[in-house]
Amino acid sequence: MPADHRTISPTTPHFWRDAQLPFIEARCIEDGRKVCYSRHSHDVFSIGAITSGSSTYLHEKTSLTISTGTVVLMNPGDVHACNPIEDQPWSYIMLYIDAGWLASIQQVCSVGEAQAFRPIAATHTHSVALFEGLLTLHAMLIDPAVDALRKHEATLAYCLLMQQTLGCSAPPVRKANQKVERAAAYIDQHCLEAVRLEEICRAANLSEAYLIRAFEQRYHMTPHAYLINRRIQLAQTQLREGDPITDVAVQTGFADQAHFQRVFKKHLAVTPGQYKP
Template sequence: MENSRFWRDPAVPFIEARDVLDGRHVCYARHSHESFSIGAIVSGHSTYLNGRARHRVGQGTVVVMNPGDVHACNPLQDQPWAYRMLYLDTPWLTELQHQMGLGAHQDLRTFATTHSDDPRLFAGLNGLYATLTNADLAPLAKHSATIEFFTLAQQCLDPLPQRAVLAHDKLGRAADFIRANCTGEVTLAEICSVAQLSPSYLIRAFKQQYGLTPHGYLTDCRIQFARAQLRRGRAIAEAALDAGFADQAHLQRVFKQHLAATPGHYRAHSSIR
């Protein structure tokens, strides 16, 4: 049996799922997602890093990652552990919040909670995973179950009153510039010019704000771009070049560091049905 499985379905394109049976073979570098990510530890224990906070999490814990949160989960002293993840498109979740009366006409209201031991949340996530990956269920059932679970998640996690504003507008301009130009050549001089900051201050303050250096943030953006291309069925070599990597081997190495899976494994597992 494969250790890592991805699930996607074009009938419910706003959500993706992953199941890892033994996390000892899945080690991550710090990374982030454009999507809202939420996962359940189904057995064992691991370390969970989110921003500057580090936690020990175990069976029954639900981990929460807002879009852009720099995070990593890794084995604890080579102890076996297993987990499953859900990746939800940010616009979809934002619209659900609007329908619930949370911040109409505003961006996604993020969550201060990085992890929870609420049994309702744990059971609900596992229930949704089972529904999504059930080949005998219609898309309507999967769509309805997704709405039901993420409505529960709003209640359990209590979103912040409003999206946190960047402490430094200049750093925000730097991050926006990197995201917008991540597939091309980006120089430190260009980022500093956009942000109107010196190189030494930019690197220090950017890492403090985002948990990554500007170069690390650029690499992370390229991985997110390549991941989207692979979901659309694009060839790995083409996705690598389109994302700004030197070649397929470069993408292969960095992709595995960030997602603990090869591009080929990720691309091939469009469904586990």
């Protein structure tokens, strides 16, 4: 494919969004040495391509080295982090896709039921078609000369290709632990409050020691890390809607704007101001 599809222009914005295509967001990083993530998750489906160099890829309990040509995939809620290897240069692009919208694609492919999104089993792939297709789609999305209809059609076509290529395998089955899930639900409901561990334990009817161990096994985060991650997810939504950063910091439970800035950048390797439209 043409070399320019593999090169991320330094003038490309950190994030691309279009009000006519609210189900998708794009991001590019030209120099991965400048970003570093803590373990985090998203409430959307994420798919990305390593466009140059190599990096570490942490996905829940697995860790591996990925390099140019690798496509990575994260289902909503999957804990992950991609970070540089020492000072080696690397670059990548990412798409963040609404899981509900993607569920409609799965219906066309005859997987999943109703409108529920079915997780993709693969965490990464070396499929040339998916890699080059993702680069082409990203280039089209960020091109202001391409109209929204064509971008919409291209996104549909790529997601169909992804589903047909990777969506047939059964995702790993997670053994349900209703008490631990009650703990997560309690955090979800009270994430804007000063939640205490004993309150979570009381809601789940679990001891502190058991809760910490079982929660990490299920969600690959401590309850506190899960709480902070939920606040960041809510902050992302508010920032995309145009809310002032100072208001978002207060509304999402952070001590002050400086604290919010630090935690946001730690999770997303970008400041709230860079993320905000």
